Amino acid sequence: MTRRLAIGIDIGGTKVAGGVVDEAGVVIHRTRRDTPHRSTSPSVVEDTIVESVEKLLGLVDPADIVAVGIGAAGFVAEDRATVVFAPHLSWRNEPLREALSQRIDLPITVDNDANAAAWAEATFGAARGESHVVVITLGTGIGGALIIDGAVQRGRHGIAGEFGHMQMVPGGIRCECGNRGCWEQYASGNALVREARALIEAGSPVVADLLTRLGGDPNALTGPIITEAARDGDAMARELLADIGTWLGVGMANLAAAFDPGLFVVGGGVSAADEMLIGPAREAFKRQLAGRGYRPEAAIVRAVLGADAGLIGAAELARTGR
Known part of the structure; x- marks a missing residue:
């Protein structure tokens, strides 16, 4: 009996992860390659995608593969074929589906990576059974996706x-997008590292433990190191995560005012801090929610599919044509 498998490819700033995914959302085979440097031409990234797909096709009966889904970290146009802009890659109005279709003889779907991750959580993960969901992905920056009535909402232009990039603080910290005060400047992995590094560079004794972990090199600081220190009981690391969580909760309260979801799902690398981050986010959400005390409150939970969410969702979107 022929299986209806799909290949999902998750393209990020540092890696191209791929997998063969079955109809239950289980990743049967995997591949992972480094993302070519941002200065390279689009064709080099496309080569990496094609190589990943070809490797995965070699691990199964190709007749079982019905589609290929691509989740790209960038703006994907409403045609779900063109990457309008990808900040970590050299794609600018890149006709990605057309380019790949010339080399891969399978139906191909292109979508934003956060949309793909959200669809995976809605279909197989933490948001299963909930019709109105906001998914927040916390990594270097903040990504997100919106599901209403069980369908991904991509907007008029797909973006x-x-x-x-919602403005949280007028005239605030400059963002890579060109504006000031964007949410991700206060509630992301970059924000977490920036605040810790500022304390180190100021010579503050409250980050002595972090500096010891770094061997005295502030440039070696990463979000996972801060999370590890917090788990080990470092008070300053816990405070830094709580600050990020507070800003996270404020932003989610704004999104609740706009979309009234039943559930927020928080994923991405920073979510590994779990309740040290999500606990303060829930508290801030409750304080900032419009009409608090007189309206139902959305639940806030951590995503469950981890790093696989993007490729699982890309595969499922491609298989189902959603």
């Missing part, structure tokens, strides 16, 4: 869900 909905860029929640990280």
Whole structure:
């Protein structure tokens, strides 16, 4: 009996992860390659995608593969074929589906990576059974996706869900997008590292433990190191995560005012801090929610599919044509 498998490819700033995914959302085979440097031409990234697909096709009966889904970290146009802009790659109005279709003889779907991750969580993960969901992905920046009535909402131009660039602080910290005060400048992995590094460079004794972990090199600081220190009981690391969580909760309260979801799902690398981050986010959400005390409150939970969410969702979107 022929299986209806799909290949999902998740393209980020540092890696191209791929997998063969079955109809239950289980990743049967995997591949992972480094993302070519941002200065390279689009064709080099496309070569990496094609190589990943070809490797995965060699691990199964190709007749079982019905589609290929691509989740790209960038703005994907409403045609779900063109990457309008990808900040970590050299794609600018890149006709990605057309380019790949010339080399891969399978139906291909292109979508934003956060949309793909959200669909995976809605279909197989933490948001299963909930019709109105906002998914927040916390990594270097903030990505997001919106599901209403069980369907991904991509917006008129395909670029909905860029929640990280909502302005939170007028005239605030400069963002890579060109504006100031964007949410991701206060509630992301970059924000976490920036605040810790500022304390180190100021010579503050409250980050002595972090500096010891770094061997005295502030440039070696990463979000996972801060999370590890917090788990080990470092008070300053916990405070830094709580600050990020507070800003996270404020932003989610704004999104609740706009979309009234039943559930927020928080994923991405920073979510590994779990309740040290999500606990303060829930508290801030409750304080900032419009009409608090007189309206139902959305639940806030951590995503469950981890790093696989993007490729699982890309595969499922491609298989189902959603």
